[in-house]
Amino acid sequence: MSIHHGRRPAAILLGIAIGVLPAATAASAADTAQQTAAAAHDEFRIVALGDSISLGYEPGVTRAADIYGYADRLYVNALLGGRARLDNYGALGLQSAGLTKLLEGATTGTKLTADELQDYSAYAADAKAQADSVAARAPEIRDSLADADLVTLSIGGNDFAALVRGLTGEANGDALSAFEAAFDDKLNIYAEQLQANLRTLHTLAPQARIEVADQYSPVSKIAGDTMYKALNAAIDKLSARLDDIQTKLAAEGVQVDVAHVGSVFRGQEVLYSHFSPLFGIIDIHPTQAGYEQIARAFAAPIWPAYTEIAPSDKAANPAPAVYIKGKLLATANKPQLKSNTTFLALSDVAAATGAELKWDNKTKTAVFKQNGREVKLTIGAKTILVNGVARTLNVPAYLQKVGKENKTYVPLAAITEGLDYQVAYQAKLHTAFINS
CATH class of the missing domain: 3.40.50.1110 (SGNH hydrolase)
Structure with missing residues (x-):
């Protein structure tokens, strides 16, 4: 016993x-x-x-x-x-x-x-x-x-x-x-x-x-x-x-x-x-x-299929694995970790959340909209606007070379939290779970 x-x-x-x-x-x-x-x-x-x-x-x-x-x-x-x-x-x-x-x-x-x-x-x-x-x-x-x-x-x-x-x-x-x-x-x-x-x-x-x-x-x-x-x-x-x-x-x-x-x-x-x-x-x-x-x-009485999540290899992948709405994010655009902040390519965030995305190439500004909420951020800016209210970013959005392209990388938690998602990080698994 x-x-x-x-x-x-x-x-x-x-x-x-x-x-x-x-x-x-x-x-x-x-x-x-x-x-x-x-x-x-x-x-x-x-x-x-x-x-x-x-x-x-x-x-x-x-x-x-x-x-x-x-x-x-x-x-x-x-x-x-x-x-x-x-x-x-x-x-x-x-x-x-x-x-x-x-x-x-x-x-x-x-x-x-x-x-x-x-x-x-x-x-x-x-x-x-x-x-x-x-x-x-x-x-x-x-x-x-x-x-x-x-x-x-x-x-x-x-x-x-x-x-x-x-x-x-x-x-x-x-x-x-x-x-x-x-x-x-x-x-x-x-x-x-x-x-x-x-x-x-x-x-x-x-x-x-x-x-x-x-x-x-x-x-x-x-x-x-x-x-x-x-x-x-x-x-x-x-x-x-x-x-x-x-x-x-x-x-x-x-x-x-x-x-x-x-x-x-x-x-x-x-x-x-x-x-x-x-x-x-x-x-x-x-x-x-x-x-x-x-x-x-x-x-057993609650979930017909119990799922055991394997820990993400932190040495091989400094950025955590990400599950959005229960699905593991799989992308050729490798997640990045900067100052303990996880960044994803702009298009991956939009695709995974289903949020509407508009991009202003002139101002290098992205606008996400979902369920009556709006998140707006600009490459290099140290603030993000959530429904018009400014919030400070530890690390701003930036351009990242992926293959022959420049991809806009944005702070994942800042975007999803701004859209009113829950962001839960499991340190032992080195994995983030994001749910609407």
Whole structure:
């Protein structure tokens, strides 16, 4: 099961740690502001709650831009279909009781601290700091849930962590019997807390599809058949209990989907988790391959065809790959990157967006029109006019030699934002998603 050893992996965490993941997990502040401004548009809103699995943590991660967990993958799949938003409130080390407190804070609109959620004394300082940042945003969680279309939850691994550590330390007959008895007691408590938390989520997010993941074991057969069978028997028992909870809540009018990740990880533990005691690695978090499988499990009820986007090669292509209205931009006019700004050929922007384009060769000025909006810019000018209002450009439009022709290259985000598009950049993929 996804047991989160809070004392260990958190210490190397974060530059992610404090307050950088309230909205689109790997997005810039400007991107977040754009998403807020896009609230008047239809957009698919995802809220990820729970522990470090929802956060997307991996050992060795030190920057928010390097996080690409299951929630980020769901966000990308949503962006392929239109505007989307991700609010990620995953907290390192969070247990079921801590989630209850967090949802109570969300219900009352009360800012909290990590210590008000649960006992964080055994966790590293940066893990507690990250949890503090999530707890303080409890009022935001309430607002996010109220508008959510999809709520995903990963919780429980930390509830069972001590039991599993004890079993992996000594897997003899007495230890197995003690584990099974203690696990059953802990499972009953976990199930009761989970039901209550799911009911609260339904109240806070009445329009959302709610999905909860079961647990996986990171321990492969190399640890021994006895331990392997015991852990997976526990996983099966927990998964069956979640199915029972799903049925019970459905009778109450609370619809919940269970994402069965435990069965997906079984037999693939070495590939899907970082856990490898033979090499001194006891971190149990998913690898990128593991997070992809979790994303697929969450996505199955929503998207018939889940799409995994390959990262763009930043070394070969400094400018990011660009998806406009869900389609990858394919052009002979290679995108350019100047001062961290992506430029595309004028005609490519018009073709991809479908905007009307007029070009004044005398003044070297382009005018884009779409849905009652107008964007006007001139080669070399440091401002752009959006519906007649000037906005400053970091880098102006310019002429670029492409083969034997001179092409006018324009700042992509400035044009599309001016036309009221959402521009979302996924740093891990080095890819921009642009939607009307």
